[in-house]
Amino acid sequence: MRSFVSQLKLGQDMTKISLPAELCHPYTMLEVMSYRETTLFKLLFGINEVTDPTERFLRVLKWHLSMVRQENFEKKPFNPVLGETHISFVDDDGKNGSVEFISEQVSHHPPVSAFSVKNDKHNLDVWANISFSVKFGGNSATIATSGGASLKIGNLGDELYEMSRCIPNMMVRNVVWGTKYIIWEGDLTMTCKKTGLEAHLVFSEAKKQENRVEGTIKNASTGEILFNLAGVCGSEIFIEPPSGGDKRLLLDVSKEEYDCPKYLPESALTPMSSVAIWGPVNEAILKGDIAAADVAKQKIEAAQRAKRADRAAKGEEYEGQFFTKGENEVWRLKADVSISKMVANAAPGAEVGEAGAPNTPPTD
Secondary structure, three states: OHHHHOOOOOOOEHHHOOOOHHHEEEEEHHHHHHHHHHOOHHHHOOHHHOOOHHHHHHHHHHHHHOOOOOOOOOOEEEOOOOOOEEEEEEOOOOOOOOEEEEEEEEEOOOOEEEEEEEEOOOOEEEEEEEEEEEEEOOOEEEEEEEOOEEEEEHHHOOEEEEEOOOOOEEEEEOOOOOOOEEEEEEEEEEEEOOOOEEEEEEEEEEEOOEEEEEEEEEEOOOOOEEEEEEEEOOOEEEEEOOOOOOOEEEEEHHHOOOOOOEEOOHHHOOOOEHHHHHHHHHHHHHHOOHHHHHHHHHHHHHHHHHHHHHHHHHOOOOOOOOEEEOHHHOEEEOOOOOHHHHHHOOOOOOOOEEOOOOOOOOOO
């Protein structure tokens, strides 16, 4: 670890560096996004019956904050290769329908991941394009995020909620020496033009290893603050009117029960799926054979460089498999793509895989 770190320069972008397999978790960043987006998506269920626009806004904010959890990544997930896809879903519980997650790496430099999360039963549609940059800072690393996310509630006249980022920035402290820990940093804004409501949040380290979030929910047109928000990421977050009193718990994500995402049957996977691409590396890491993992990882990265050089020589731009670039350069899921169709086209008798086979589930 220290010999690798000694080769890094302050401020260096680590997304352009091939990390040794021993520093990687046996799953890709697309899988991390899948786990984060789907496991508490159920917090949005029932939002169509919430008639008060302020309460609906708070429900969406609660769901969005549920993704800002206490993190304990000891290593780094794989950087997805261009064209890599990851698909997962949460089963129908008998009354709410399934939650479908489809993602694709649509750009390599800069790295951009497009994803879609849908629930047809409640007519909920989430889409996002997210980009990461990782800068080395000596004994720390900053993971800066960019790219917004949108949630459309179709049953409410396509009521649209827009988030300035999918998640805040992350600061990893003590990456070389000391006890490693992770802090969410920076700001995040959520708006709903139809209702005229907006939230402004700031994430910071109030004291060592205590990750605070503070902000306001207000009427955008009048500037009136409806609630102040304060709490600890991954724990209790409260809202309270600015006049005081009536303090209420918005979310305690540590008390929530997470759903378990599932994967498509092997017969429905494409060659560019995360499971297919990284399978040999994952298996070697899980067996403790780091040398074999390094060889397999380098083979994947070499193939990626060769494809990139070939596209450049031909003057070709990447065209998405599941996503297409549209208005404002935003990649959206193609209209004819759905997990139900993929499962229907799979070989008869194929079994859906639980999260963790052959990959291990990404845990927060």
